[in-house]
Amino acid sequence: xxxxxxxxxxxxxxxxxxxxPSGLLAGRRVLVTGGARGLGLAFAQCxxxxxxxxxxxxxxxxxxxxxxxxxxxxGHAAHALxxxxxxxxxxxxxxxxxxxxxxxxxxxxxxxxxxxSGGRDAHQLDVDLWDRVMNVNVRGTWLMGRACHAxxxxxxxxxxxxLASDTxxxxxxxxxxxxxxxxxxxxxxxxxxxxxxxxxITVNAVAPGLTLVEATEYVPLARHQxxxxxxxxxxxxxxxxxxxxxxxxxxxxxxxxxxxxxxVNGGFVMN
Numbered sequence: 001x002x003x004x005x006x007x008x009x010x011x012x013x014x015x016x017x018x019x020x021p022s023g024l025l026a027g028r029r030v031l032v033t034g035g036a037r038g039l040g041l042a043f044a045q046c047x048x049x050x051x052x053x054x055x056x057x058x059x060x061x062x063x064x065x066x067x068x069x070x071x072x073x074x075g076h077a078a079h080a081l082x083x084x085x086x087x088x089x090x091x092x093x094x095x096x097x098x099x100x101x102x103x104x105x106x107x108x109x110x111x112x113x114x115x116x117s118g119g120r121d122a123h124q125l126d127v128d129l130w131d132r133v134m135n136v137n138v139r140g141t142w143l144m145g146r147a148c149h150a151x152x153x154x155x156x157x158x159x160x161x162x163l164a165s166d167t168x169x170x171x172x173x174x175x176x177x178x179x180x181x182x183x184x185x186x187x188x189x190x191x192x193x194x195x196x197x198x199x200x201i202t203v204n205a206v207a208p209g210l211t212l213v214e215a216t217e218y219v220p221l222a223r224h225q226x227x228x229x230x231x232x233x234x235x236x237x238x239x240x241x242x243x244x245x246x247x248x249x250x251x252x253x254x255x256x257x258x259x260x261x262x263x264v265n266g267g268f269v270m271n
Contacts, residue, residue: 013042013240017049024251026051029102029155031095033057033085033144034112036064038213039163042239043109043246048076050247055098057081058112085112085140086132095147105151107250110141110162110185117177130177137181142188145203149196158201161249162189164261166207169269182207186261193259202258204249209265211237232267241266 030047034040035056048054048071058064061082071078079101083094099105114133120126145160152158167175168183186205193203210227228234245264248254263269 012238013045013243016240016243017046020046020049020247022049022051024050024247025107028052028106028157028250029054029104030107030109030250031055031057031098031102031105031148032109032111033083033140035109036060036067036080039208039211039239039242040109040111041067042213042243043111044078045071046240046243046247047107047109047250048074048078050251052107052250053077053102055079055081055101057083057094057098059084083112085136085144088139088143091140091143092147095144095151099148099151104155105148106155106157107159108145108148108152108161109246109250110144110160112140113137113163113178113181115178117175119174121174122176125176133177133181134184137178138184138188141185145192149199149201152201153196153199156200157252157255158196158199159250159254160189160192160196160201160203161246162203162205164189164205164207166209166263166265166269169207169261169263169271189261190259197258202249202254204254204258205261206242206245206249207261207263207265207269208242209237209263209268211239211242213239227265227268230268231265232270235266237264237266 030052032044035044036058044056056064064080068078068080081094084090114136117133164185165182167179172179189205242264245262
């Protein structure tokens with residue numbers, strides 16, 4: 001990954017933050033899972049910069065608190081909570097505390113996931129690994145949404161953004177557990193959009209391509225090259241490239257958009 005990281009524009013997130021309209025999410029209260037690092041942290045930073053109050057929830061609770069403190073130091077309203085998305089009781093407790101800290105909830109970004117489940121053919125995949133991926137990526141996403149539903153409905157403008165992946169759209173080899181889990185997230189997104197629309201809650205998914213964050217450091221260079229060759233925009237994808245889609249789906253600009261899957265991958269997949 002060092003070769004790829006060196007070629008990335010280190011200022012891209014900073015540029016995006018500088019360009020954000022400060023009032024885009026003014027007054028909104030948003031919970032971001034997996035918010036301590038990588039894509040989740042980028043979401044939290046952009047959401048805060050757009051005027052929202054944000055809770056960073058992560059299994060790495062101390063790191064989440066450190067990042068929340070950095071946001072507070074920059075003048076934003078931010079809190080941190082520890083949560084294990086494999087633990088249903090912990091999910092309920094996290095959602096309840098986030099709602100208490102924020103005084104309600106307008107947005108949920110279901111970002112936390114197990115990503116490093118690849119490198120093996122389907123017939124070599126370990127059953128325990130399959131179960132861990134499904135428990136966090138699918139069951140955890142459902143349970144967090146369920147735990148937040150009442151507060152989102154009470155807000156009158158609730159928005160759920162689930163993180164899918166373009167691996168569920170193009171059939172990535174040696175990623176059966178991860179891609180299958182993200183396919184389930186897409187189906188869940190559409191079902192919940194149907195169920196919760198009457199509660200004035202939108203439910204959408206963002207499906208990023210391979211993004212330069214800590215969670216993808218295990219990905220071999222050959223797969224990065226495959227993406228580079230197949231993208232209409234031939235460069236590496238960074239966290240900042242995905243943030244705009246999440247901000248749009250959390251904001252009033254998308255108030256009549258629900259059940260959609262927005263692929264953000266430079267045109268590698270066009271759905």
